[in-house]
Amino acid sequence: MQDLAKNRLQKNLQQSLKYLTLVFNDFFILAIIFLFGALMFWYAQSMKKMPPNLYFYKPLVGLILSMPLLIGKLVTLLQAADIQFLLPQDKNMRAYLKIMRSYSLLVPLICLVLIAGILFPFALIKAKIPILSYCLAVLAVFLAKIAQLKVMEYNLFYNKKISLFLVNTLFFITFAVLMMWPKTMFLVVILLAIIISGATFKPQNTALFDWQYAVELEQRRKNQVYGVFSMFTDVKERKVKIRRRKYLDFLLPKSLRNENPNKFLYRRALLRNPENLNLLVRMTAFAGLISLLVQNWLWALTLCSLVVFLTVYQLLPMANEFDNNIMYQVYPIEHIKRGQDLLKVLSLALFMQWVIISIFWLLILPVNLQLFEASSLLLLFSWLIAHWYLPWKVKQRKI
Amino acid sequence: MVLKIEHLTGGYAGVPVIKDINLTIKSGQALGIIGLNGAGKSTTIKHILGLLRPQKGKITLNEVSLNKQPTAFKRQVAYIPEVPVLYPELTLKEHLALIILSYQLNEEKAWVRAQQLLQLFRLEDKLDWLPVHFSKGMKQKVMIVAAFLADTDLLVIDEPFTGLDPLAVTNLIDLIKEAIATGKMVLMSTHILADAEQVISNYAVLNNGEIEVIGSISDIRLHYGLTATDSFDKIYRILNQEQRHARFS
Numbered sequence: 001m002q003d004l005a006k007n008r009l010q011k012n013l014q015q016s017l018k019y020l021t022l023v024f025n026d027f028f029i030l031a032i033i034f035l036f037g038a039l040m041f042w043y044a045q046s047m048k049k050m051p052p053n054l055y056f057y058k059p060l061v062g063l064i065l066s067m068p069l070l071i072g073k074l075v076t077l078l079q080a081a082d083i084q085f086l087l088p089q090d091k092n093m094r095a096y097l098k099i100m101r102s103y104s105l106l107v108p109l110i111c112l113v114l115i116a117g118i119l120f121p122f123a124l125i126k127a128k129i130p131i132l133s134y135c136l137a138v139l140a141v142f143l144a145k146i147a148q149l150k151v152m153e154y155n156l157f158y159n160k161k162i163s164l165f166l167v168n169t170l171f172f173i174t175f176a177v178l179m180m181w182p183k184t185m186f187l188v189v190i191l192l193a194i195i196i197s198g199a200t201f202k203p204q205n206t207a208l209f210d211w212q213y214a215v216e217l218e219q220r221r222k223n224q225v226y227g228v229f230s231m232f233t234d235v236k237e238r239k240v241k242i243r244r245r246k247y248l249d250f251l252l253p254k255s256l257r258n259e260n261p262n263k264f265l266y267r268r269a270l271l272r273n274p275e276n277l278n279l280l281v282r283m284t285a286f287a288g289l290i291s292l293l294v295q296n297w298l299w300a301l302t303l304c305s306l307v308v309f310l311t312v313y314q315l316l317p318m319a320n321e322f323d324n325n326i327m328y329q330v331y332p333i334e335h336i337k338r339g340q341d342l343l344k345v346l347s348l349a350l351f352m353q354w355v356i357i358s359i360f361w362l363l364i365l366p367v368n369l370q371l372f373e374a375s376s377l378l379l380l381f382s383w384l385i386a387h388w389y390l391p392w393k394v395k396q397r398k399i
Numbered sequence: 400m401v402l403k404i405e406h407l408t409g410g411y412a413g414v415p416v417i418k419d420i421n422l423t424i425k426s427g428q429a430l431g432i433i434g435l436n437g438a439g440k441s442t443t444i445k446h447i448l449g450l451l452r453p454q455k456g457k458i459t460l461n462e463v464s465l466n467k468q469p470t471a472f473k474r475q476v477a478y479i480p481e482v483p484v485l486y487p488e489l490t491l492k493e494h495l496a497l498i499i500l501s502y503q504l505n506e507e508k509a510w511v512r513a514q515q516l517l518q519l520f521r522l523e524d525k526l527d528w529l530p531v532h533f534s535k536g537m538k539q540k541v542m543i544v545a546a547f548l549a550d551t552d553l554l555v556i557d558e559p560f561t562g563l564d565p566l567a568v569t570n571l572i573d574l575i576k577e578a579i580a581t582g583k584m585v586l587m588s589t590h591i592l593a594d595a596e597q598v599i600s601n602y603a604v605l606n607n608g609e610i611e612v613i614g615s616i617s618d619i620r621l622h623y624g625l626t627a628t629d630s631f632d633k634i635y636r637i638l639n640q641e642q643r644h645a646r647f648s
Contacts, residue, residue: 242487244529261500268488327484330448331501332473 001092005099008077015237016225022233043118050126057127061134062179064119065112065141066172072108072145074152076100078218083211090209097156101149108145112138133182136189137175143192144171150199156214157207230275242272251348261333262341269321270345276318283311284353288360297365301374304357305381311353312346312385319399339394347386354382400426400461400552402447402584407456409446410608415454416442417608424553429575429585430613431595434605435638440588441481443605444557447586448478460553474502477546481558483538485530492526494545502549509548516544519570535562543567547574554578556587560594572597592631606638607645 024032076097089096116138123129129137148167155161178184219239226238248271253259270276287307291300319342322328358375365371402424410416417439424430432440445451447458449465449472458465458472465472485494499509517523520540530538539562546554554575560568575585575598589595596616603613604622612622616631623634 240487242529242531244490244527256496256500256506259500261497264493264497264500265486265488268486268493272488322486325484325486326450326480327478327486329450330473330476330478331497332470333501334470 001089001096002099005077005096009099009103012075012077019229019233019235023229025232028232047121047126052126053128054126057122058129058179058182059176061119061123061127061129062137062175062177063172064115065137066144066175067115068108068112068141069145069148069168069171071111072104073221074101074149074156075104075221076156076214076218078211078215080215080219083215087211093156093209097153101146101153104149105145109142112141112145129179129182133185136185137179137182140185140188140192141175143189143196144175146196147192147199150196154199156210156217158210159207240273240275243274244272245277251352260341261331262338263344265322265328266318266342266345267348269318270315270349273321276315279314280311280349280353283307283314284356287353287357288364291357291361292364295365297361297370297374300361300365301377304378308350308353308378308382309385309389312350312390315346315349316342316393316397316399318342318346319394319397339399342399343386343390343394346390350382350386354379400582400584402553402586403459404443404447405457407443407446407453407458409451409453409456410442411451413454415608417446417605420456420610422603422610422613424584424586426582426584427579428601429579429587429599431599431602432586432588432605433590433592433602433634435635435642438605438638439608440605441557442608444555444586444588447555448476449473475552477549477551477554479542479546479554479556479559481561483535483542485533485538485541487530490527490529491522491541494541495548498545498548502551504548504550512550513544513548516547519574520544520567536564536567539563540567543571543574547578551583553584553586556585556589558589559587560589560591568594604634604638606641
């Protein structure tokens with residue numbers, strides 16, 4: 001089982017590296033450097049203005065330092081087939097999970113070091129936390145993460161499940177409160193060390209491994225990781241979970257009279273496939289956010305037009321969404337004019353986006369003639385996209 | 400009404416799996432395709448459904464050529480696959496609505512028929528469910544309801560009995576009988592001959608991608624030299640021996 005664990009970790013690392021190289025491409029690295037530089041500049045400027053040693057500084061340091069507790073779950077790399085092929089291996093699962101636990105510490109540890117480094121000047125100068133206590137606090141958070149992973153491992157067996165929400169809340173409160181007296185961090189470290197060694201060295205119970213639960217948990221974890229990667233690149237391993245979202249059904253025509261199979265399918269693909277709907281929601285929210293930041297109708301119009309264009313551009317692959325469904329090929333569905341059907345559905349998406357952005361503008365920008373002009377121009381831009389750009393793109397892509 | 404498959408040779412990426420297949424099914428006839436795994440049953444079905452392009456030969460249904468008028472051809476064919484394939488985005492009711500749209504059915508009549516079929520397979524209270532909430536058997540029942548709702552001239556059924564409870568098997572057999580009685584054509588691939596025998600009187604035996612014999616059960620028994628006491632399933636052993644001979648000769 002140890003060999004299997006090592007083998008799977010190696011393959012997982014290779015796969016993660018493959019996607020990470022795509023995520024951290026040159027443009028993204030450049031953007032991160034700029035953003036990080038801006039954040040550090042703001043941090044340095046704020047440090048100059050902040051009054052020292054306010055009452056909430058120490059609990060704030062405790063809370064921020066505890067953030068890595070929310071990052072990274074227990075990586076088990078279990079697969080559905082394991083329920084069949086590894087079923088008699090319950091006894092060896094602890095050895096397997098020991099290797100996995102060490103690996104699971106990697107990402108939280110990197111985050112902890114990063115957060116601790118950034119927070120160090122504030123903790124030392126403004127919150128007046130002694131260096132030794134601060135270092136002990138960092139060590140305590142690290143031990144808390146190990147304890148948290150041990151709880152996750154414990155929950156994978158047929159034991160009474162321990163609520164992770166309660167565990168995390170307990171850690172957050174402990175660090176926020178006890179940081180008021182930084183010297184107590186020494187005791188926290190000792191206490192956590194005792195708890196961890198107790199859990200490690202006490203005789204193991206013979207609880208059976210909860211295969212079904214463990215596999216489902218791992219699939220959910222993997223899907224979350226793939227979800228992050230998929231924001232930057234296509235991830236073929238990602239399993240999309242379709243949800244109905246009844247509250248959006250009012251956007252679907254009640255009668256079949258003016259429907260055809262392609263329109264019928266594309267409407268539901270837009271509203272129920274989270275890949276498409278999340279993109280639409282995310283981009284619309286982004287348009288709202290940048291409008292709020294620029295607070296100027298001309299800039300808002302320019303940037304929102306760009307967002308609208310990027311939204312439909314990214315929704316175009318929806319055209320091939322059903323191609324791998326064998327029944328889509330078997331049913332007598334015309335494929336020749338489906339590009340036109342896609343256009344109609346995307347035009348609806350564009351209109352919805354325009355309505356939401358315009359309402360948002362009314363709420364956050366000064367209401368005047370210029371705002372109505374901007375809204376009308378955005379509508380005109382959306383119309384041009386729907387009636388000029390999209391038909392051209394459909395023709396070009398031979399949809 | 401007639402399905403004609405003439406000199407059909409086909410398979411995957413240039414590799415012929417089926418060779419020179421000739422089949423005819425007339426109105427009110429049901430034909431079972433039997434053979435070992437890899438004999439070419441599913442490949443034949445895929446060709447009839449237009450999922451594979453024939454290397455040679457032609458397929459026509461009521462004189463509509465699959466190659467020349469694919470949509471008109473497909474409008475006359477309903478299919479029940481071995482493994483249920485549903486649209487994850489559509490509820491059960493929307494799957495039926497899609498059938499109505501695709502096969503251009505009269506909406507009013509189709510919903511009445513759908514209600515009868517749903518009751519028969521105990522699905523009438525699951526209209527708003529997405530496929531993710533269905534068990535494998537339920538998914539298979541949805542495929543059956545959808546295929547019979549389409550009310551087509553030809554019904555292609557691939558291993559229909561796997562995953563169904565005995566009650567659903569009985570209901571499916573009754574529906575197939577009803578379809579045959581009203582002049583529809585049925586093409587069924589199955590290994591469960593005990594169930595198939597209730598509706599199918601003629602069989603085509605496929606081996607190594609070729610049809611060895613077509614006929615009634617007694618014709619096939621005669622062809623393979625089975626005695627009256629031999630189980631019909633014995634032909635699988637004979638086919639296996641033939642395959643071995645073909646491989647080593």
